[in-house]
Amino acid sequence: MxxxxxxxxxxxxxxxxxxxxxxxxxxxxxxxxxxxxxxxxxxxxxxxxxxxxxxxxxxxxxxxxxxxxxxxxxxxxxxxxxxxxxxxxxxxxxxxxxxxxxxxxxxxxxxxxxxxxxxxxxRINNAEDLYTRLLREPVSAALWQQIGKTIAAFHKRGVYHHDLNIHNILLDDNDKVWLIDFDQGAIKEGTHWQQDNMARLLRSFHKEKTKHPAIHWQDANWQLLEQSYQQALK
Missing domain, CATH: 3.30.200 (Phosphorylase Kinase; domain 1)
Incomplete structure (x- = not known):
């Protein structure tokens, strides 16, 4: 035994x-x-x-x-x-x-x-993942910008999210942005890994858009998120 x-x-x-x-x-x-x-x-x-x-x-x-x-x-x-x-x-x-x-x-x-x-x-109270929200309705430009700022706040601390995707971003009933599921996450040195992390997130948007063409996401939404992310990193 x-x-x-x-x-x-x-x-x-x-x-x-x-x-x-x-x-x-x-x-x-x-x-x-x-x-x-x-x-x-x-x-x-x-x-x-x-x-x-x-x-x-x-x-x-x-x-x-x-x-x-x-x-x-x-x-x-x-x-x-x-x-x-x-x-x-x-x-x-x-x-x-x-x-x-x-x-x-x-x-x-x-x-x-x-x-x-x-x-x-x-468990984050009164929250749903970004994927569920986007299946139901679009989100505002300000919220796309807040998502970018939130991810930047983690990255500025060196927090690597191994599985950063549309399902691991939560929005609560006050539209506060949360990140969940940090399995295989880590604190990393440098910045070389950050764009790979963002590229993973972008792939998840494209993946869900292919599966669900009616989902409320467009390339312009990503541009808002990415611009806000880059500004917050400075």
Missing amino acids: KQQSQWLLYSTQFTHLLNPDMFDSDYWQQRNGIVGSAQGRGTTYFVACEHEQWVLRHYYRGGLIGKLINDSYVFTGVANTRAIKEHLLLTQLQQWQLPAPRPIACRIKRKGLCYSADIISE
């Missing part, structure tokens, strides 16, 4: 809720705590705890290897796990007061030479 170990990391304000079962959807199901879900590589659960709502996400691999291995990663130390890295990055973003979710907790489960992981983070 392969040796199994488990590590938990909690933000200090939530240590009174310490419970390894909180990383399993069954725990919340039994307490009628699941208030919603979203589908991606796997199911992300929105759960209610005390007076807050949280996001419970299991780490899944993407691409072809994800179909073979699914949610298993090579273990090279707790500090190198994806959940720990994301939790610590989110903690740093909070210290910089950047608009990203608060980290709540994460769990690492090692089995032999591999591990799987889960993370719980804050």
